[in-house]
Amino acid sequence: MNIILEGLVKAFWLIVSLDREVYEIMFLSLRVSGTAVMIGALLGVPSGATVGLKEFFGKRFLMSIINTLMGLPPVVVGLLVYLLLSTSGPLGVFQLLYSPEAMIIAQLIMVIPIVMGVTISSVSSVSRAIREKALSLGATDWQMTLKVLKEARLGILTALIVSFGAAISEVGAVMIVGGNIRWATRVLTTAIVFETELGEFGLAIALGLILLLLAFLINWVLTYLQWSGLRR
């Protein structure tokens, strides 16, 4: 009980005193996961929309692969990216291992199937009638796709919320490819693991609180957007 109380007090102090290391860790978390989600959205939304709207051979098979990848264990992704980026790996020449870029790549691999999967399902749920209506009014295929994406905007926002939540709370992949290097690749989750192992519960709780707070704030903003999107 004492440990928790002490931890909470310390956590509070670290947060209000704007402890440099704590904030550095927080910003790196935001940067890594934010970048992964942004790139993931840029790649995943158009490709998800294409898969959702087009009929082609093997579509079902592709969709079950994407659905499987949505539940990909972060540790496995970490291992895969590690093997790709390690000096002897196929992408070793870029020397990206143990860098924030490596962490972004790992989270991107996690995020893309989520963004694609949710985009596919929300785009497919926009009725065929809406698509035909757009075409009938003279839309090109591309204009029709944009219209469908606009109709599916709530689902796509959900995709972003879900993938950001998955990315920022993930620990396995960033641990393997980032290495949890202080002042370099230490993010909230890896720091919590590290500090807990060291018995530095105050710092661990502080970081945990910040992680929760961040997740809450970002979800709150996106949910607000969702609601105004509903009314719009």
Next chain:
Amino acid sequence: MRPLIETHNLCKSYNGTDALKNVNVKVDRGEVLAVVGPSGSGKTTLLRLMNLLEMPTAGEIFFGGRDTASSDTNRLTLRRRMGMVFQQAVLFNETVYENVAYPLKIRGRFKEKNDPKVRDALKLVGLSGFEKKRAIGLSGGEAQRVALAQAMISEPELLLLDEPTVNLDPRNVSIIESVITKVNRERGTTIILATHNMLQAEELATRVAVLREGELAEIGDAKEIFRKPSDFLASFGRVLNVFTGQSQLTEGGTAIIEIGGGVKIEALTTRTGSITIFIRPEEIIVSKSPIVSSARNMLKGKVEEILDLDQSVQLKVDAGRQFTVNITKKSFQEMRINLGSEIYLSFKASSVYTV
């Protein structure tokens, strides 16, 4: 003059079932063609093919003399010269303004906020001031009128209407019908209207095409087709007062047809034996007492049912057989007709049509 749209042996099948079989239709500029037929007869399929939303299984469609199958770009260009209103109003989940402006936007002809064209299109369908409303909150009739404004804003040469007034209340039906007439008269928009409402087809169309199980059963002048509807047309077309009976010639060059219930009807026909006849409700004169007139038929009956039809009142009258008649609201009130009232029905021998 070259027809605006023309189909050559148009066929469409879905999973081996034929929805359209060898349909040849030509529609000239400025015409209103009604496509009638029972549900499942291929009306919607024909309109969808004409709107180039689907490819025919066989046959060709020419629009403005151009083969529509030549390329996708060509199909888009041609589709942009048409407008279509679907049976179920489909609108985008945004404001009415954004919905109506969409066709301009995708054509790059959008002048941003408060485009006067959007205002005009909404005014056309009687929805001025609806700009800021959400499309999903509209009633069925309002939504269908927005869909009509959407289809008309790009000033299409051809307007395709797929049962646009089905399931709508009479007020919305009459607004939509008057818009159809207006755009045809004032803008010269060519119209193809699929409907199973004969009265609507008769009122709006210059020509009528009758579809039966995917085949073109009849096509011709609206007046002619409705004057003498075929058995098939009468069977689904809600043609009222249809009776079958034995016809016998009289010395005066007419025929007396016994239709049962002790009712004999005099008609201008030379046919004998079993025939089917019908009398249009609006050609029957209703009176409270017997009248002296040139009408060869006068029947006495009791009012069994009164139906308020917005513009007029429809009565079902038992005169041995049940007859349906339409009278204006004013006559209805002046004559003080109630359920059970005894009234007389008069109609000319020439108002009895044979099928």
